[in-house]
Amino acid sequence: MVTDRRSPSGGLEGSRCSGCSVTVYPADEACPRCGGPAEPAGLSGRGTLWTWTVQRYAPKSPPYRVPAGGFAPFALGYVELAEGVRVAAVLEVDDLDDIRIGMPLTVTGGRGVPRARALDPGEEGS
Numbered sequence: 001m002v003t004d005r006r007s008p009s010g011g012l013e014g015s016r017c018s019g020c021s022v023t024v025y026p027a028d029e030a031c032p033r034c035g036g037p038a039e040p041a042g043l044s045g046r047g048t049l050w051t052w053t054v055q056r057y058a059p060k061s062p063p064y065r066v067p068a069g070g071f072a073p074f075a076l077g078y079v080e081l082a083e084g085v086r087v088a089a090v091l092e093v094d095d096l097d098d099i100r101i102g103m104p105l106t107v108t109g110g111r112g113v114p115r116a117r118a119l120d121p122g123e124e125g126s
Ligand SMILES: [Zn+2]
Pocket: 017, 018, 019, 020, 021, 022, 031, 032, 033, 034, 035, 036
């Protein structure tokens, strides 16, 4: 079964191998581990920060588009989701000093690079 729907919450659409069950993001028709066929799989978006870095200068443009307010350093990280897949995402935090490996994050997809933000207090475990 092949579906091509976007979840309204900006959820992440990955894929899961029908052979060895490995999950990948972004979605791929073939499993990178065993080469078997993979089917679309919605990902929870819930995970923890695996590693990260700070981009302190503007990337090459194009393809990077400098925002209207000018470039500001931002954090990029890998979020390890509950499904076991690591997703590269821009970390949306108020203060770069607040970033900690292992912090709980929610990743949302959509256009361009996925975005990850910290869970609000009370949102955890819901
Ligand atoms: Zn596989």
